[in-house]
Amino acid sequence: MKLLIDAGNTRMKWQLMAGGKVLRRGFGTLDSDGIARDWAPWADSIERIAISTVISEGRRQQLQASLEAAYRVPVVFYWAENRRGKLVNAYSDVHSMGADRWHAMCGGWQATGAGGFAVVDAGSAITVDYVAGSGGHLGGYILPGKQMMLRSLKQDAARIGFDSLDAEEGDPGASTTECVQHGLVWLREAMVARIHQDCRRFGLDRIVATGGDASGLIGAGLSAVHDPCLVLNGLAAVDGEWVPE
Numbered sequence: 001m002k003l004l005i006d007a008g009n010t011r012m013k014w015q016l017m018a019g020g021k022v023l024r025r026g027f028g029t030l031d032s033d034g035i036a037r038d039w040a041p042w043a044d045s046i047e048r049i050a051i052s053t054v055i056s057e058g059r060r061q062q063l064q065a066s067l068e069a070a071y072r073v074p075v076v077f078y079w080a081e082n083r084r085g086k087l088v089n090a091y092s093d094v095h096s097m098g099a100d101r102w103h104a105m106c107g108g109w110q111a112t113g114a115g116g117f118a119v120v121d122a123g124s125a126i127t128v129d130y131v132a133g134s135g136g137h138l139g140g141y142i143l144p145g146k147q148m149m150l151r152s153l154k155q156d157a158a159r160i161g162f163d164s165l166d167a168e169e170g171d172p173g174a175s176t177t178e179c180v181q182h183g184l185v186w187l188r189e190a191m192v193a194r195i196h197q198d199c200r201r202f203g204l205d206r207i208v209a210t211g212g213d214a215s216g217l218i219g220a221g222l223s224a225v226h227d228p229c230l231v232l233n234g235l236a237a238v239d240g241e242w243v244p245e
C-alpha cells in the first residue's frame, strides 16, 4: 500500500492506494495529530510514501523526518519537471514552479487525454495554468487566494474593518463589509470571465478546478470539472500507479 500526500500551505490532502485503486482519502492541517491518526489503522501496510509539496524547506524536512521515523519506509518527494511524456513545462527554471501546479497539470493531462485544458487551483494562493492539446504548457498565473486577500486587507490597511458575510452578489457595497465582501464576488466573477476568454483564445476545451475554494469559483459560473484530488491524481500518475476513476 502506498500513501500519497499533497502538502499545501494551508492543508494536507492524502490518499492511500493499492493496486492502482484509492482505498481512503482525507485532509487536515499539517501539524495536527489528527491527520496521522486518520491513516494510522493502515500504518503497518504502508510500503512507500510519495509527496508533492509547496511548504518551506524547513517544514518539508520536519515532515520527512517524522514520516521516516514513524513508518520506516521510503519517503519520496516529487517536484516540477521539464517534461513528462508530451506534457512540457513552460518554465525555463522548473525548480521554481510549485510541485502542486505541475502535478495538477499531470492530473489534468491524464484525466483529459487529448485536447487542451486549463487548471485552476484555488488554494491558499490561486493558480491558473493553461495546457495546449499538444501537451505544451502555455504558462499561467499566480494570484492571492480568498483568505489571503481578506487577511491582507485586514492587516495592511488601518481603517478597513469588516465582518464575514456570505455575499453572493457583486453589487456596489454601501458599507466596509459590503465593499470588501462584494468586492471578492466581483473579482471572482471577473476572474471566471477572463479564464473563459483565455480558454477561447487558446482553444482549450476543458477546465479542471481544484483547491479548497474551487466550489466557490464554480458557483460563480466557472464551467469546470471539480476534482478535489487533482494534485494527488497527478502525483499517483507520476509515481506510477495511475488508474482512471
Ligand SMILES: Nc1ncnc2c1ncn2[C@@H]1O[C@H](COP(=O)(O)OP(=O)(O)O)[C@@H](O)[C@H]1O
Binding pocket: 007, 008, 009, 010, 011, 012, 122, 123, 124, 125, 145, 146, 147, 148, 210, 211, 212, 213
Ligand atoms: N475545511 C477547510 N479548511 C481550510 N480551508 C478551507 C476549508 N474549506 C475551504 N477552505 C478554503 O480552502 C483554502 C485552502 O485550500 P487548499 O486547496 O487546501 O489550499 P493549499 O493547497 O494551499 O493547502 C483556504 O484558504 C480556504 O479559503
Ligand SMILES: CC(C)(COP(=O)(O)O)[C@@H](O)C(=O)NCCC(=O)O
Binding pocket: 008, 009, 010, 054, 096, 097, 098, 099, 100, 101, 121, 122, 123, 124, 125, 126, 127, 142, 145
Ligand atoms: C503558488 C503556490 C503558492 C500555490 O500553492 P498553494 O497556495 O495551493 O499552497 C505554489 O504553487 C508555490 O509555492 N509555487 C512556487 C512559485 C511558482 O509556482 O512559480
Ligand SMILES: [K+]
Binding pocket: 008, 100, 121, 123, 124, 211, 231
Ligand atoms: K494546492
